[in-house]
Amino acid sequence: MDEKAFAAFRELMPIVRSAVQLQSAIGAAAASGMVQAFDATGQAALLLDERGSLILASRAGEAILSQGTLLSVRDARPIAVAAQGSAAFDSAIGAAMAAETPMAVPPEPFLLRSADWRSCLTVEVQPLPRGRELFGPRPAILILLKPGCDEATQLAMLLEDYRLTPAEAEVALSLAQGERPATIARKRGVGLPTVRSQVTAIYAKLHVRGQVELSTFLRNFGSQAGHA
Secondary structure (H helix, E strand, C coil): CCHHHHHHHHHHHHHHHHHHHHHHHHHHHHHHHHHHHHHHHCCEEEEECCCCCEEEECHHHHHHHHHCCCEEEECCEEEECCCECHHHHHHHHHHHHHCCCCCCCCCCCEEEECCCCCCEEEEEEEECCCCCCCCCCCCCEEEEEEECCCHHHHHHHHHHCCCCCHHHHHHHHHHHCCCCHHHHHHHHCCCHHHHHHHHHHHHHHHCCCCHHHHHHHHHHCCCCCCCC
């Protein structure tokens, strides 16, 4: 580089530095604004850059990460920790990193859970619109987290881990919602003796002694996901 070119470069350096700082500030402001919106609603959310590195997390998202039961951070990236569904998590992050624009059809949410079902997270990973900025981390991937196991998850748990039949699992959920055997029999179009037999089998398989214990048993699954 000759002397004139070097002098010109030195004159341009403050301008380039200012541009870098401005763009970084814009990126940080965009991420911060999104996180503030999630904080206002209590939504657990993580914002990643295009390399999959964590930029910011909402307060609820930070709580889940700090708990470390299902999600943690390693080398600045969120990772699934010894959870069922970790392969789906890695795949979803990879797909979002590869996407240049938001997907026409939003990806289906999936479940991260512990082996005993006591910690569950419904996860949704969505790529964000990407600008052409050259400097500073920009939000490129949004991860929404919903702690707890919903009814569909409880049903899967009853079928998979406790070997209830599909009919028994559905009856168990109805009992947990406070319905009486006679009401369940009428809704299902079966005789009351059939439902009573299913109730007996449910209590034996789940090791509970009544409808109240059954309700507590199902309610406790996933309740620790965001609070333990």
